[in-house]
Amino acid sequence: MTHRIRAARWVEKDHVAAVIAEALQPTPIAAWLVPNEEQRGRVLTDVAGIWVEHAMFYGDVHVTTDLAAATVCFHRYRPLPPPASYTTRLATAAGPHADRFLALDDIIASRQPTDAHYHLAYLAVHPTHQRAGRGRALMAHLRSRLDHIELPSWTVTLPAGEHLLAQFGYETDQPIVGPTDGVNMQPMSRSRHQRTETVTALRPAGSRQNSQV
Numbered sequence: 001m002t003h004r005i006r007a008a009r010w011v012e013k014d015h016v017a018a019v020i021a022e023a024l025q026p027t028p029i030a031a032w033l034v035p036n037e038e039q040r041g042r043v044l045t046d047v048a049g050i051w052v053e054h055a056m057f058y059g060d061v062h063v064t065t066d067l068a069a070a071t072v073c074f075h076r077y078r079p080l081p082p083p084a085s086y087t088t089r090l091a092t093a094a095g096p097h098a099d100r101f102l103a104l105d106d107i108i109a110s111r112q113p114t115d116a117h118y119h120l121a122y123l124a125v126h127p128t129h130q131r132a133g134r135g136r137a138l139m140a141h142l143r144s145r146l147d148h149i150e151l152p153s154w155t156v157t158l159p160a161g162e163h164l165l166a167q168f169g170y171e172t173d174q175p176i177v178g179p180t181d182g183v184n185m186q187p188m189s190r191s192r193h194q195r196t197e198t199v200t201a202l203r204p205a206g207s208r209q210n211s212q213v
Helices: 010-024 028-033 037-058 086-109 134-149 159-167
Strands: 005-007 059-064 069-076 117-125 153-157 186-190
Touching: 005 134, 010 037, 010 059, 010 069, 010 117, 028 037, 028 086, 037 059, 037 069, 037 086, 037 117, 059 134, 069 134, 117 134, 134 159, 153 159, 159 186
Parallel strands: 117 153
Antiparallel strands: 005 059, 059 069, 069 117, 153 186
């Protein structure tokens, strides 16, 4: 099946945030960020919503036409400002868990390249639609854009995302020491001159401004 990709619309930003949250929920990083399982989905959705909105101003958000998968990217040609009123909005979204999100932001930001790059913050596929080629289609679309602009790319992924990213030219850097045992995060980068062939698929990836799928 061929999955078509398009830019997300402003009215779809909350839906994209919900897809990211659903993909993140079963992961160790999500359990650490929001230990309360009943609150986890809402908090992850609200926090992801801050970054999806920010990417619509300072990057791009692309989705499959069925809205079951998305990429959220930032164009880091220069240092970017944080989301408007970020600390206040994060406190509202995450409540008592806000400090953990800020700690994760700081950990990932400490590894963020300082040179101009294209930042893949999220690659997320809704759990009920995984392993059907949507992640691969989004990465193929992203690859074509990266090859056109000849800009290096950087991301932080959870272990499940490494294989797919490697197929599209991303190489692993030194792992990030997680904020707690069992939380593993892998920075990966793609050079501006990388050319790769698409192979098999799937699963979420991510970064700071963020945590990932």
